[in-house]
Amino acid sequence: MSFLLPVGITSYQAELPKVFSSNSIGCLSAIPTSINGRRWINICGIFGYIGKQNASEVVLAGLKRLEYRGYDSWGIAILADQIKINKKVGAIGDLNQALNLPKSSIGVGHTRWATHGGVTDINAHPHFSTDKSFCLAQNGIVENYQKLKDDLLKKGYKFQTETDTEVIVRLIEEKLKKTRDLKEAVRQAFLELSGRNTVIILTKYGRIIAARNGSPLVVGVNNKEIFFSSDTLSFAPFADKIVVIDNGQMVYYNGKLNVIDIKSGKSLPYRLEKIDFHSSKVDKEGYDHFMLKEIHESPYVINQIVNRAESQFENFIKAVKQAKNVYTIGSGTAGVAASQIAFYLRVFAKIKAQSVIGADIFEYYDLLSKDDLIIAPSQSGETADVLEVLEIAKKRKVKIASLVNMPGSTMTRMSDFRFMSFAGPEICVMSTKVFTSQIAWGYLLGKVISGKGKVGRENLKILSQEMERYLDAQSNHELIKKLAKRLGKSKDIFLLGKYQNFNIIKEGMIKIIEGSYIHAHGIPAGDLKHYAITLMEKGVPVVVVVSEDVAKGDVLNAVNQVKARGATVIGISSTSHPSFDHYIPVPNTGETQAIMNIIPLQLLAYYMAVELGHNVDKPRNIAKSVTVKYYN
Numbered sequence: 001m002s003f004l005l006p007v008g009i010t011s012y013q014a015e016l017p018k019v020f021s022s023n024s025i026g027c028l029s030a031i032p033t034s035i036n037g038r039r040w041i042n043i044c045g046i047f048g049y050i051g052k053q054n055a056s057e058v059v060l061a062g063l064k065r066l067e068y069r070g071y072d073s074w075g076i077a078i079l080a081d082q083i084k085i086n087k088k089v090g091a092i093g094d095l096n097q098a099l100n101l102p103k104s105s106i107g108v109g110h111t112r113w114a115t116h117g118g119v120t121d122i123n124a125h126p127h128f129s130t131d132k133s134f135c136l137a138q139n140g141i142v143e144n145y146q147k148l149k150d151d152l153l154k155k156g157y158k159f160q161t162e163t164d165t166e167v168i169v170r171l172i173e174e175k176l177k178k179t180r181d182l183k184e185a186v187r188q189a190f191l192e193l194s195g196r197n198t199v200i201i202l203t204k205y206g207r208i209i210a211a212r213n214g215s216p217l218v219v220g221v222n223n224k225e226i227f228f229s230s231d232t233l234s235f236a237p238f239a240d241k242i243v244v245i246d247n248g249q250m251v252y253y254n255g256k257l258n259v260i261d262i263k264s265g266k267s268l269p270y271r272l273e274k275i276d277f278h279s280s281k282v283d284k285e286g287y288d289h290f291m292l293k294e295i296h297e298s299p300y301v302i303n304q305i306v307n308r309a310e311s312q313f314e315n316f317i318k319a320v321k322q323a324k325n326v327y328t329i330g331s332g333t334a335g336v337a338a339s340q341i342a343f344y345l346r347v348f349a350k351i352k353a354q355s356v357i358g359a360d361i362f363e364y365y366d367l368l369s370k371d372d373l374i375i376a377p378s379q380s381g382e383t384a385d386v387l388e389v390l391e392i393a394k395k396r397k398v399k400i401a402s403l404v405n406m407p408g409s410t411m412t413r414m415s416d417f418r419f420m421s422f423a424g425p426e427i428c429v430m431s432t433k434v435f436t437s438q439i440a441w442g443y444l445l446g447k448v449i450s451g452k453g454k455v456g457r458e459n460l461k462i463l464s465q466e467m468e469r470y471l472d473a474q475s476n477h478e479l480i481k482k483l484a485k486r487l488g489k490s491k492d493i494f495l496l497g498k499y500q501n502f503n504i505i506k507e508g509m510i511k512i513i514e515g516s517y518i519h520a521h522g523i524p525a526g527d528l529k530h531y532a533i534t535l536m537e538k539g540v541p542v543v544v545v546v547s548e549d550v551a552k553g554d555v556l557n558a559v560n561q562v563k564a565r566g567a568t569v570i571g572i573s574s575t576s577h578p579s580f581d582h583y584i585p586v587p588n589t590g591e592t593q594a595i596m597n598i599i600p601l602q603l604l605a606y607y608m609a610v611e612l613g614h615n616v617d618k619p620r621n622i623a624k625s626v627t628v629k630y631y632n
């Protein structure tokens with residue numbers, strides 16, 4: 001089995017002066033969290049390229065690497081003798097489509113998730129200015145687009161599309177009437193937009209201008225080329241340094257990279273950060289799907305946690321111990337990881353940690369104060385639900401620690417304590433290895449705080465070996481494949497677990513729902529008798545996770561109750577029990593058992609998705625980098 005090298009960022013003092021303090025979060029806190037109850041949605045991507053390679057090919061490759069973020073249409077614009085645009089609904093095209101465009105050394109691209117205007121070729125981005133002197137693509141939503149559009153219509157502007165994005169284009173044209181400088185017109189127009197928007201513009205004079213207020217924007221640099229993108233991963237193999245553009249900043253290249261403060265129009269010095277990019281190879285390496293490859297990388301990510309985390313723990317541990325309240329917060333799978341991190345803090349470190357999910361709108365409880373500490377695990381570091389809470393927390397001087405996988409993220413930049421998962425790129429929309437790394441980190445944190453860091457590290461090393469052995473044994477896959485086939489025919493699937501395994505069955509539930517689109521329901525074993533027992537009848541599948549811990553007796557008790565009502569019990573455990581109809585054996589790894597137990601559940605979801613013929617790496621209706629808020 002081969003593994004990717006880790007992604008890592010090290011601070012690099014560039015030839016250019018440094019300005020940002022490491023805690024700088026730019027204008028982030030100035031952004032309203034909601035306007036009239038309307039929230040943002042942005043899960044698409046932008047990409048730009050300037051360099052000697054053929055721009056359309058580079059941009060197309062970049063868009064493909066942004067695909068995981070979700071999209072419904074895409075477009076590329078390049079500059080030849082004039083700007084040429086190729087945009088389409090549906091899957092990102094192959095190289096032939098890129099080659100339809102003339103050769104060029106500069107281009108931009110966009111993956112769109114429609115919010116205003118149908119999913120049509122014409123509504124896809126980029127959008128031309130009336131005189132075709134520039135074109136623009138947007139990530140995000142112009143909240144006040146209707147008012148702006150009405151004003152522009154009165155002034156005689158014509159609109160070709162139904163998008164909010166075209167409003168930005170016409171507004172820039174309007175501003176251009178007074179200032180003949182396009183970047184100044186972009187700046188002025190940007191100041192009038194509300195909502196979260198990040199734009200990229202290609203001009204017929206061979207420039208790219210990009211501005212950020214919400215959706216991520218990163219610039220990649222190597223000796224000869226410049227990349228603009230929504231994430232670092234998309235240009236990973238080609239650039240070795242990045243500049244993270246903060247909210248309220250714009251950037252353009254005219255032979256030299258320039259960063260500008262949008263509000264004042266003043267130039268800002270910026271900092272280049274060096275990235276270890278060996279890591280960023282993004283291919284399936286012989287596996288049928290990224291999901292399976294990424295599950296197989298779990299033992300490796302556990303070792304990364306063992307090797308890297310503790311050296312950075314020292315000051316952080318002091319802060320955790322001193323904090324009045326410790327909250328862990330995350331969304332989706334990271335929300336489950338947050339809950340398991342809190343569990344480990346309670347169990348091993350005796351810290352009264354409490355977990356909250358990002359979507360709970362925690363800030364409205366008005367509980368946060370300066371002596372508190374938040375721990376936020378996130379794959380992307382851009383999850384809007386969590387960022388909202390962190391923005392408020394930051395204002396209140398709450399200490400923030402983040403555990404992020406994607407380099408250069410907003411969450412990392414706004415954190416007092418920055419931890420990286422070092423799990424390498426996770427391409428499958430369903431998170432597997434990053435979840436495993438997050439909970440392994442939580443386990444180690446709990447152990448280190450309790451003064452048993454050495455034991456914790458040893459246990460994780462053993463876990464990593466056991467997990468690798470488990471994953472390498474074909475018989476484990478065959479068994480789970482067979483069960484996946486059966487479960488794929490179910491209407492509902494129940495999961496039971498308690499104590500260390502409660503979050504594990506919750507995560508198993510999420511994986512099954514994502515992969516199979518079948519209803520799954522994770523129940524704390526002790527709660528079964530209070531309500532869900534009504535649903536138990538002949539043949540109902542119940543997946544139960546039983547470990548050699550204090551909860552074992554209770555869980556087996558619950559198993560007997562469902563069994564008595566005819567349920568078909570699938571047991572995940574290091575020992576078989578008579579009430580299991582099907583048994584999935586796992587190695588006994590002691591304190592780290594919960595981390596081991598997630599693997600068969602992830603495999604079950606994987607094989608169900610394959611069995612049902614689903615798009616494994618991109619389940620329907622969900623996207624990976626969920627900078628999604630609800631929108632109405």
Ligand code: GLU
Nearest residue numbers: 044112113115116139140
């Ligand atoms: N709101 C824009 C539209 O509907 C852009 C959405 C996006 O892709 O971020 O065109």
